[in-house]
Amino acid sequence: MRKNRKFQWSRKHLIGLSDLSRKEIEFILDTAQGFEKFSRRSIKKAPTLRGKVVVNMFFEDSTRTRNSFTLAASRLSADVIEFSKKASAVSKGETLIDTARNLEAMGVDIVVIRHGAGGAPKLLSRSINACVVNAGDGFHEHPTQALLDVYTIRRQRGSLDGLKIGIVGDIAHSRVARSDIYAMTKLGAKVTLIGPPTLLPGGVENLPVRVSYNLDEVIEDLDVINMLRIQFERMGGNPFPSVREYSHYFGLTADRMKRAKPDITVMHPGPINRGLEIESEVADGPNSVILKQVANGLAVRMAVLFLVNQAATQQGKDK
Amino acid sequence: MKTLLNTEQLNKAIRKIVEQIKSDIPSNTDIAVIGIRSRGEILAQRLKNALGSHFSGRLLSGTLDITLYRDDLNEPKETQPTVRSTEIDFDITDKLILLVDDVLHTGRSVRAAMDALTDFGRPRLMRLAVLVDRGCHEYPICADYVGMKTEVDRSQSVFVHFAETDTEDGVTIE
DSSP states (O other), X not given: OXXXXXOOOOOSXXXXXXXXXXXXXXXXXXXXXXXHGGGGSSSOOOSTTTTOEEXXXXXXXXXXXXXXXXXXXXXXXOEEEEEESTXXXXXXXOOHHHHHHHHHHTTOOEEEEEESSTTHHHHHHHHOSSEEEEEEETTXXXXXXXXXXXXXXXXXXXOOTTOEEEEESOOTTOHHHHHHHHHHHHTTOEEEEESOGGGSOTTGGGSSOEEESOHHHHGGGOSEEEEOOOOGGGOSSOSSSOHHHHHHHHOBOHHHHTTSOTTOEEEOOXXXXXXXXXXXXXXXXXXXXXXXXXXXXXXXXXXXXXXXXHHHHHHHTTO | OEEEEOHHHHXXXXXXXXXXXXHHSOTTOOEEXXXXXXXXXXXXXXXXXXXXXXXXXXXXXXXXXXXXXXXXXXXXXXXXXOOOOOBOOSOOTTSXXXXXXXXXXXXXXXXXXHHHHHTTOOOSEEEEEEEEXXXXXXXXXXXXXXXXXXXXXXXXXXXXXXXXXXXSOEEEEO
């Protein structure tokens, strides 16, 4: 008999990476690899999700993530409904769950949701039958961003095992950082969070990471550096005296790069504030994989849509 | 478990396919051998090696993963399909594509493969080579080059083993 005990993906929702196993994360990355060359084909479309409906429910602004999900769904031949808060009945007082149930009544199979409140995707997944994919919720998680980050690192470095990864900047307001920490540490990397104390999250001591308040002290040890954007729109007061001061201590400048390992991988989840957390010369330089991250995001999201739909198909059998 | 072909018979069947191709396709043809994952990939590689001296031009090869084109994706099944990469790093337009699979059974994989390939371009000709045609076709698909033709009962499965991924060459029925 041929060995047929392959790994089986069983989740019809992707809410976060905190409860995913290393095996599950690696399975998503392996599946994404099958989609990577898709963008170089003559006809960039496969009939895989033909007849399925994906709704993009974005309660917060997004260009990259939203377009990436739309394109991923379109390339798998799904029909995509674009939902935005402003142009919907939400502005008339409809609740999230009522909105989703109404969409579901139209036959939606997968809901991709971004919401300002952490936990909204989880709540939704308990209330509707469709698959739910979290595209970022509050300060909680942004699983597909972290998956594309680790995918990109794996493509560059072969493996994350033993790599030293620095995540720099506004970690307190970053759902990307949280998902990144789960994904990177599960895949064997050693993560250091770097930033001023005001931008580090409460409870950081409970995370499997090291903390540094001084980028210059740790930069020479890092194999990968992930620069986060300062999310002014999520802040109440002023977390640091001035933008120039922040940039001086925590910005990734060409000068600072000279002290880093020559092959350091420079990442940024976008959108970039050029000259603030990263200098243009570095963002566009040879160590930067920022645009590769965007390209890989498409492959990762195609993989996620494919997998949650497969899990839903499998579970349909048990009903 | 019953042995359908032993190592020697399997290699004889491959030589038979090679001879059919050589007598059928002129040596100056612009040809690409494309194997369907995963056993078709190995057979394609072996055919390519055996055909190298016959074709005067460059003999290209690639690997096709048909998962995204399967017609049973919306049905629950025992083993979940796994997506792997398709490796076709050339333009297939105007070429003769020799599509290769290990077993021809229902014809559904070949249907999926043809759909997948046409998303890569428009080949001039497409031909199908299989090691074993076991019958029970469900779609109107026949192979052009066949190593062995036999009738196997619908309830049984035919497994092709290659030394590259399994312990040794051979074909079994279970």
